[in-house]
Amino acid sequence: MLKVGINGYGTIGKRVADAVAAQPDMTVVGVAKTQPNYEAHAAVRRGYPLYAAIPERAPLFSEAGLELAGAVDELVAEADIIVDATPSGIGAENRSLYESHDTPALLQGGESADVADVSFNARANFDAAEDADYARVVSCNTTGLSRVIAPLQEEYGVEKVRATLVRRGGDPGQNTRGPINDILPNPIHVPSHHGPDVKTIFTDLDIDTMGLKVPATLMHVHALNVTLDERVTAAHVQALLEQENRLYVIPEGMGIDGVGKLKNFALDAGRPRGDLWENCIWGESIGVRGRDLYLFQAIHQESDVVPENVDAIRAVMGLEPQDESMRLTDDTLGVGISGDPAGFSQQQVPADD
Amino acid sequence: MLKVGINGYGTIGKRVADAVAAQPDMTVVGVAKTQPNYEAHAAVRRGYPLYAAIPERAPLFSEAGLELAGAVDELVAEADIIVDATPSGIGAENRSLYESHDTPALLQGGESADVADVSFNARANFDAAEDADYARVVSCNTTGLSRVIAPLQEEYGVEKVRATLVRRGGDPGQNTRGPINDILPNPIHVPSHHGPDVKTIFTDLDIDTMGLKVPATLMHVHALNVTLDERVTAAHVQALLEQENRLYVIPEGMGIDGVGKLKNFALDAGRPRGDLWENCIWGESIGVRGRDLYLFQAIHQESDVVPENVDAIRAVMGLEPQDESMRLTDDTLGVGISGDPAGFSQQQVPADD
Structure with missing residues (x-):
């Protein structure tokens, strides 16, 4: 059993921990947390050994009645691989800690691409992580774009991608973020950084993106245009996308x-947690004009990268090939909703101990 | 096994169906739905026989690939009791249907009090439903107020209740409701109808309420003031409230x-569904000035009435006395969070078939 440590037990970390715990070939050896809040209590209820991400704060945990297994460097020493799910920028600071213990690590999409040896999306470039010690699982938006671009590129060829990302301002618990009554061009410079981020996965892709933020917390929505190399029908595209287990055509x-x-x-x-690991594409929205394909898709920013992290662990550690890893991840978590609306997988809902 | 039919399978109905299915002494004989949307598909996945609430629309269900067990009047004939969870005002129209089959029914808090023989809250007036054929489970807000008033009244005596209800504008899926950028005094006449509604449970209570609506979807929040008959300490109140299984003192x-x-x-x-069946009272907010008690509580409008509906079924049908019914409901659903943050009950999460 591969021993996985999770550094950062917030929105992404807690989900990755549960996903790792559900796998037959890996186990959670511990999670590191900066403060003894409700998430720390939940980690203990779930039976994950708890480590202090900031050793000086260890006394706060005992005051809150939470037993610590140690400090984060002990977790790094104990683990075969670390999933760093700390806030953007902290992962870059943490890399030296992982290096000092010769522990491979996954970083998240909030980090710069150059912090890792490779950027990763399971569908598009699984094998690229084979020789990497440090892989970056790309952001929720880049993951969502990569999953839909990969089959289009393979089947039809892609001349150019243009996408408008209408992003949620913050997650449901992030009550200090905005906007609350605005529509923000964000970033205001166009094209946005999201396109170059997708190019860390598809090196030669021609893609321009524009980003906005709106007063919403639940999901992002992409208005996507892909100019294909050939003329196709909407029905053909829909059938193609429905074959992908991590795309749900509503x-x-x-x-x-x-x-x-x-x-x-x-x-x-x-x-x-009501997670939607799949891109959710509105079937009615799939439309074609000449070689231009259009669609709307919703991306659940809290969870779409979770199966990607599990696959990235296997890719970096050389545990399973792409198809086998993705199938195993999807089967264990219950990823995949068939076009038949009655086809929701049996869900694996972790209950508290 | 008592045969329970659910008429209306939306926000409340689907939750009540799952709660009934989890009880040892009752079973779901069917649910009625007006349209074959995603909730109808979910009902079929969960194995609930599906009935057309509007018989003329039956063909729409077959077109959507959903097999019907019949029309709603057949469900009413088959059931020992109906839980009417239709939108406000429809329950009143449905009462004659239930009467024509001599089938007792629960109505929801959106109906006028005079539509039912009695208004019901399990903690405050369980026994009042003993001889009723038609009981109204009071609204989410009235339920939340009743649960906290009952122990205060019993322990200290209550001179007067004053409450400001800061209400969510709509549920997460209700995307045609507002406000989206306003703070609405609503209803603008004071005191609001919520106080008189609480008096359907506590006949002699002196209570005034004011209501507002704000741009939020997740929960309501009450700013509560209770003038008690005696002087107490905040710590004593907190200890009292922590004894109540349907109150969670954060x-x-x-x-x-x-x-x-x-x-x-x-x-x-x-x-x-991330449901919070309990009133959630912020421990830090419990404060006392003289005989005036103050606190903030959050009320999950989608779910706090769910255990109340289960208890109301038992009360109307004479299945169990108050204490036994509430204990059984709470144990089967996992209602109750102890003051110990690690004390979340083992949850019963219904999985799809």
């Missing part, structure tokens, strides 16, 4: 007209 | 500073 007639109902849909199905 | 230091993080807390614990 059938017409389901009454899911926005991201609120999409989240309800996931919660109703018993998905842990 | 411990200090958990880092839960708003309703977004409260919902995260529930989702992290594996609660079905």
Whole structure:
């Protein structure tokens, strides 16, 4: 069993921990947390050994009644690989800690690409992580774009991608972020940094992106245009996308007209935390004009990178080839919603101890 | 096994169905739905026989690939009791249907009090439903107020209650409701109708309420003042409230500073749909000036009435006495979070079939 340590037990870290715990070939040896808040209590309830990410704060944990297994450097020493799920920029600072213990690590998409040896998306470039010790799992938006671009490129060829990313201002618990009544061109310079980030996965892709932030917390929505190398029908594209397990083409007639109902849909199905690991593409929105393909997709910023982290662990450690890893990840987590609306997978919902 | 039919499978109905299915003494004989949307598909996945609430629309269900067990009047004939979870005002229209089949029914708090024989809150007036055929489970806000008033009244006596209800504008999926950038005195006449609604439970209570609506979807928050008959300490009140299984006094230091993080807390614990069946009272907010008690509590409008509906079924049908019913409901659903932050109950998360 591969021993995985999680440094940072917030929005991404807690989800990756549960996903790792569900795998047959790896185990969570501990999670590191900066403060003894409700998430730290949840980690203990789930049975994950808890480490102080900032050793000086260890007494705060005992005051809160939380037993520590040690400090973060002990976790790094104990683990075969670390998933760094700390806030943007902290991962870069942490790399030297991992190097000092010769412990490979995954970093998240909030870090600069040059912090890692390779940027990673399971569908698009799994094998690129084979010889890497430090892999960056690209951001939620880049993951969402990569998953849909890969099959289009393989099937039709892509001349150019243009995408407008209408992003949520903050996650549901992030009550100090905005905007609360604005539509922010963000970043205001165009094209945005998201396009170059996708090019860390597809080196030769021609892609321009524009980003905005709006008063929403649940998901991002992409308005996507892909100019293909050949003329296709919308029906052909839909059939192609429906074959991808990490894309969910929302059938017409389901009454899911926005991201609120999409989240309800996931919660109703018993998905842990109401997570939507898949890109959610509105079937009605898939449209073609000449060689131009258009669609809307919703991206759950809290969870779409979770299966990608699991696959990145296997890629970096050489545990399984791409297809086998993705299949195993999807089967264990319950990733994948078939076009048949009745086809939700049996969900694995981790319960508290 | 008592046969329970659910008429209306939306926000409340789907939750009540899952709660009934989890009880040892009752079973879901069917749910009625007006349209074949994602919730109808979820009902079928969960194995609930599906009935057309509007018989003329039956063909729409077959077109969507959903098999119907019949029309709603057949469900009413088949059931020992109906839980009507239709939108406000429809329950009143439905009562004659239930009467024509001699089927007792629960109505929800959106109906006028005079539509039912009795208004119901499990903690405050369980026994009042004993001889009723039609009981109204009071609204989420009235439920939340009743649960906290009952122990205060019993322990200290209550001179007067004054409450400001800062209400969410709509549920997460209700994307045609507002406000999106306003703070609405609503209703603008004071005191609001919420006080009289609480008096359907506590006949002689002196209570005034004021209501507002704000741009939020996750929960309501009450700013509560109770003038008690005697002087007490905040610590004594906190200890009293912590004894109530359907009140959760959020411990200090958990880092839960708003309703977004409260919902995260529930989702992290594996609660079905992230539901918070308990009033969530911020421990730090419990304050006393003379005989005036103050506190803030958050009320999850989608779920706090769910255990109340289960208890109301038992009360109307004479299945169990109050204490036994509430204990059974709470144990089967996992209602109750002890003051010890590690004390989340083992959750019962219904998985899809």
